[in-house]
Amino acid sequence: AQRVTQPEKLLSVFKGAPVELKCNYSYSGSPELFWYVQYSRQRLQLLLRHISRESIKGFTADLNKGETSFHLKKPFAQEEDSAMYYCALKAPKLSEKLTFGTGTRLTIIP
Amino acid sequence: DSGVTQTPKHLITATGQRVTLRCSPRSGDLSVYWYQQSLDQGLQFLIQYYNGEERAKGNILERFSAQQFPDLHSELNLSSLELGDSALYFCASSADSRGSPLHFGNGTRLTVT
Numbered sequence: 001a002q003r004v005t006q007p008e009k010l011l012s013v014f015k016g017a018p019v020e021l022k023c024n025y026s027y028s029g030s031p032e033l034f035w036y037v038q039y040s041r042q043r044l045q046l047l048l049r050h051i052s053r054e055s056i057k058g059f060t061a062d063l064n065k066g067e068t069s070f071h072l073k074k075p076f077a078q079e080e081d082s083a084m085y086y087c088a089l090k091a092p093k094l095s096e097k098l099t100f101g102t103g104t105r106l107t108i109i110p
Numbered sequence: 111d112s113g114v115t116q117t118p119k120h121l122i123t124a125t126g127q128r129v130t131l132r133c134s135p136r137s138g139d140l141s142v143y144w145y146q147q148s149l150d151q152g153l154q155f156l157i158q159y160y161n162g163e164e165r166a167k168g169n170i171l172e173r174f175s176a177q178q179f180p181d182l183h184s185e186l187n188l189s190s191l192e193l194g195d196s197a198l199y200f201c202a203s204s205a206d207s208r209g210s211p212l213h214f215g216n217g218t219r220l221t222v223t
Contacts, residue, residue, distance in 0.1 A: 043216050044214040046211040096141075096158060096166055097158060097168060100145075100153035100154075
């Protein structure tokens with residue numbers, strides 16, 4: 001069965017410093033990976049997906065199949081990045097559901 | 111707002127009772143997903159419906175059931191409630207049956223006392 005691990009429950013970073021939110025997964029096939037974000041008092045929303053290879057709000061994530069990781073990175077943190085971040089995996093040939101990690105709460109220190 | 115709507119926002123009930131959570135998907139979306147988020151747990155997938163039919167099932171208890179109606183809204187029924195059922199229940203919708211991207215509602219917070 002697929003599994004998503006986010007080892008850090010809490011992460012605090014100074015404004016302007018680089019950010020890396022870790023995500024590791026277990027799945028033997030070719031997964032689709034996503035990052036979802038929930039800002040304060042807002043609903044959970046898609047941040048980015050690996051197949052799009054895009055940068056959203058300065059964030060990027062690269063799928064590393066060798067390390068089975070999909071870490072979320074941003075070179076310079078901004079205060080508005082404070083939020084709850086969830087990594088999610090879809091195993092296309094097994095199911096259409098998304099399997100989520102337990103989330104990391106990112107706090108940007110001014 | 112034509113986003114995903116969940117009602118009620120909060121629900122407090124006693125053990126042994128039964129509740130119904132309601133979800134209206136985003137306009138045009140055919141798939142509805144239910145997730146449970148307990149303390150210290152990630153989002154646990156419960157069940158998915160697509161255009162009225164059950165599509166995928168996760169770790170959903172037998173005490174729980176769901177359905178999607180012809181107008182595409184969905185209901186999650188939780189019965190014989192236990193203290194451990196206290197959680198945030200999220201509904202999400204997507205345009206197709208392949209599930210991405212998901213658009214989430216604000217959730218219903220259920221407290222069982």
